[in-house]
Amino acid sequence: MYCYLYDEFIQGNKRYERELLDIENRLTDLGIAGKISRLALFRNAEEMIRDEIDRGVKTVVVLGNDDTIRKVLDVISESKIVLGLIPIGPKNELARLLGIPNGVEACDVLSARRIEQIDVGTINGRKFITGVRVPDFRAELMCNDGKYRVVPTSRADLEIQNLADVCNPCDGMLSANIHSSVRKGWGPFARHEQTNSVLPFQFLAIRSDKPISLYADGEEMQGTRFDIGIEAMILKVITGKSRVFI
Amino acid sequence: MFRAKPEQSMTQQSSNETIIAQGVKVEGDFHSQGDVVIDGEVSGSIETTQALIIGESARIKADVIAKNAVVAGEVKGNIRASDRLELLATSVVEGDVETANLSIASGARVNGKITMGEVEKAE
Numbered sequence: 001m002y003c004y005l006y007d008e009f010i011q012g013n014k015r016y017e018r019e020l021l022d023i024e025n026r027l028t029d030l031g032i033a034g035k036i037s038r039l040a041l042f043r044n045a046e047e048m049i050r051d052e053i054d055r056g057v058k059t060v061v062v063l064g065n066d067d068t069i070r071k072v073l074d075v076i077s078e079s080k081i082v083l084g085l086i087p088i089g090p091k092n093e094l095a096r097l098l099g100i101p102n103g104v105e106a107c108d109v110l111s112a113r114r115i116e117q118i119d120v121g122t123i124n125g126r127k128f129i130t131g132v133r134v135p136d137f138r139a140e141l142m143c144n145d146g147k148y149r150v151v152p153t154s155r156a157d158l159e160i161q162n163l164a165d166v167c168n169p170c171d172g173m174l175s176a177n178i179h180s181s182v183r184k185g186w187g188p189f190a191r192h193e194q195t196n197s198v199l200p201f202q203f204l205a206i207r208s209d210k211p212i213s214l215y216a217d218g219e220e221m222q223g224t225r226f227d228i229g230i231e232a233m234i235l236k237v238i239t240g241k242s243r244v245f246i
Numbered sequence: 247m248f249r250a251k252p253e254q255s256m257t258q259q260s261s262n263e264t265i266i267a268q269g270v271k272v273e274g275d276f277h278s279q280g281d282v283v284i285d286g287e288v289s290g291s292i293e294t295t296q297a298l299i300i301g302e303s304a305r306i307k308a309d310v311i312a313k314n315a316v317v318a319g320e321v322k323g324n325i326r327a328s329d330r331l332e333l334l335a336t337s338v339v340e341g342d343v344e345t346a347n348l349s350i351a352s353g354a355r356v357n358g359k360i361t362m363g364e365v366e367k368a369e
Contacts (some may be wrong), residue, residue: 068305090360115354143276144276145274146272146274146277147274147276147277148272148274148275148276148290149272149274150266150270150271150272151270151271151273152269152270152271153269153270153271153286153287154269154271156269173262178267178269178270180267180268180269180270180362182268182269191266194269195267195269195270195285196265196267197265197267197269197270197286198263198265199265199266200262200263200264221250221365
């Protein structure tokens with residue numbers, strides 16, 4: 001049994017009216033039409049999904065973008081139901097990584113039901129799928145229960161990846177990539193060179209004296225302490241043939 | 247009918263390979279179950295059950311334990327490689343070396359005791 005969750009920004013928006021109609025027709029043709037739930041300003045997405053699960057829903061299909069998925073990720077991964085996507089509009093990086101085309105073409109991918117179980121990362125108890133980005137990283141990473149720490153010695157950006165073009169989301173590991181800019185040579189001949197450090201890990205902590213900003217699946221978080229971990233293979237998601245992982 | 251399958255990304259990195267590049271410093275007891283490449287700075291200890299490559303720009307102040315090791319940079323500490331140790335021409339080792347097979351290139355500097363024979367493996 002399918003439940004389709006429409007994000008607020010696509011409802012009543014003339015730009016997506018025609019596309020939504022085509023999607024609904026295609027879903028009916030494929031025989032996978034289901035109940036439609038609509039997100040709204042004062043409606044809690046998690047409560048809506050819990051109600052649908054109680055009514056026997058086994059697959060929740062999100063119509064929207066990466067922001068919509070963030071709203072429902074915690075409840076879907078905890079309840080072990082299947083997540084499907086119909087990407088609409090811009091900001092659909094996750095759908096691209098999962099090999100799901102935009103708009104009406106996604107209905108055929110849904111119908112094929114190629115389900116993969118993937119890892120989900122956690123940061124201070126909040127879940128993320130793709131990764132965490134820390135621009136201008138000036139803090140330290142505490143790894144392996146504090147047995148060793150990693151600090152950048154030059155200007156660096158930190159990227160923690162779960163699902164990315166070069167990162168497998170089914171291996172039970174996250175990958176911390178530190179992109180540093182290293183000065184080489186001297187005087188007027190000096191130049192900056194990019195280097196990339198890679199640390200695979202399951203648990204890691206970011207510690208900073210001053211508050212830092214980071215972006216988990218594109219959403220900003222601020223603080224001085226972040227505990228990052230992984231929950232292996234807890235999210236069941238419908239993927240397309242052109243997904244970036246094997 | 248015979249259309250080629252869409253190309254799958256084969257560039258996904260081996261999940262256990264660790265790279266410590268220039269611009270990064272590691273302090274403490276670093277343990278790994280996979281291959282390790284070091285071009286940055288490490289102080290403390292390094293232990294891996296697989297291969298270890300210490301690049302030319304690496305500065306290590308640590309005891310090193312690995313299955314196989316290739317050293318091109320500077321190591322201040324003891325090195326124990328259970329299978330094979332290769333010291334390249336640019337390498338500088340200040341510490342004792344213990345390995346089953348040893349290769350030292352012309353130009354490499356070793357200040358320490360070299361012991362060869364059966365070596366206990368890293369855990």
